[in-house]
Amino acid sequence: MARCAGPGALGSSMATANSPTAAEHVTAALLVIGDEILSGRTKDKNIGYIAEYLTALGIDLREVRVVGDEEGPIVEALNALRHRYTYVFTTGGIGPTHDDITADCVAKAFGVPIDVDPRALAILHERLRATGAEMNEARLRMTRIPKGADLVLNKVSGAPGIWIGNVIVMAGVPTIMQAMLDEVAPKLKTGVRILSQTLRADAREGDIGTQLGEIAKANPEVAIGSYPFFDPQHGPNTNVVLRARDAQKLALAARAVEKMLERVRGAQSSGG
Numbered sequence: 001m002a003r004c005a006g007p008g009a010l011g012s013s014m015a016t017a018n019s020p021t022a023a024e025h026v027t028a029a030l031l032v033i034g035d036e037i038l039s040g041r042t043k044d045k046n047i048g049y050i051a052e053y054l055t056a057l058g059i060d061l062r063e064v065r066v067v068g069d070e071e072g073p074i075v076e077a078l079n080a081l082r083h084r085y086t087y088v089f090t091t092g093g094i095g096p097t098h099d100d101i102t103a104d105c106v107a108k109a110f111g112v113p114i115d116v117d118p119r120a121l122a123i124l125h126e127r128l129r130a131t132g133a134e135m136n137e138a139r140l141r142m143t144r145i146p147k148g149a150d151l152v153l154n155k156v157s158g159a160p161g162i163w164i165g166n167v168i169v170m171a172g173v174p175t176i177m178q179a180m181l182d183e184v185a186p187k188l189k190t191g192v193r194i195l196s197q198t199l200r201a202d203a204r205e206g207d208i209g210t211q212l213g214e215i216a217k218a219n220p221e222v223a224i225g226s227y228p229f230f231d232p233q234h235g236p237n238t239n240v241v242l243r244a245r246d247a248q249k250l251a252l253a254a255r256a257v258e259k260m261l262e263r264v265r266g267a268q269s270s271g272g
Helices: 035-039 047-057 071-082 102-110 118-131 137-141 174-187 205-218 247-269
Strands: 026-033 059-067 087-091 114-116 144-146 150-152 161-164 167-170 195-200 223-231 235-244
Touching: 026 047, 026 071, 035 059, 047 059, 047 174, 059 071, 071 087, 071 102, 102 114, 102 144, 102 161, 102 167, 114 118, 118 137, 118 144, 118 150, 144 161, 150 167, 150 174, 161 174, 167 174, 195 247, 205 223, 205 235, 205 247, 235 247
Parallel strands: 026 059, 026 087, 087 167
Antiparallel strands: 114 144, 150 161, 161 167, 195 235, 223 235
């Protein structure tokens, strides 16, 4: 358990990539939208993927919320999160059905109108011509975009996502979401990447918890987590994971943990 711690569719208002903000602490939240997630009918596969993806970019995913297909909770969550974090990503609710209301909720959260967007309409028409499908009222819903928003290209199924302010609206289908994330990634501000080191304790979590807490207190800029596991050959064991942005501070904390583990193992082997 943790102890501590087409290019023409893209508007010019999107954030440009990274070098000027390389040292910035960039944060994010994820809003997962859909009754099917809350009911258990659909098992979410996006949270872990997005968390790992953003971590690799140096963006801290600080909060995840899950809400149903209800306007009030979606708007409330959007407004709370977008004022708190650098970016808010959403997944779900941008399809062709009546309960896909995310785009409307985003428009309401930002206080802007929403209507069929000529850019999105052109993209969808081109996609339908290529697939032989016909435009209908349901598909037309996916071209409704809040005023002032940019489009996030969708190379999988055509219907675009939305980028308005610091809110990035993506599909809930994992393959489509992943393609959209690849589209926006080069344009995101990124922070200093987090470094990580894992130490095998060869001790039970309960035998090192107090000592780890003391080391964590002495190294406030290093996140230290302990994760118990069962070794089939040697029984209960623990991995200690240290994470920090500063390599020197990470190394100092890791040495402190290693010395502590040596003391604990020495005391156990001597029966002390």
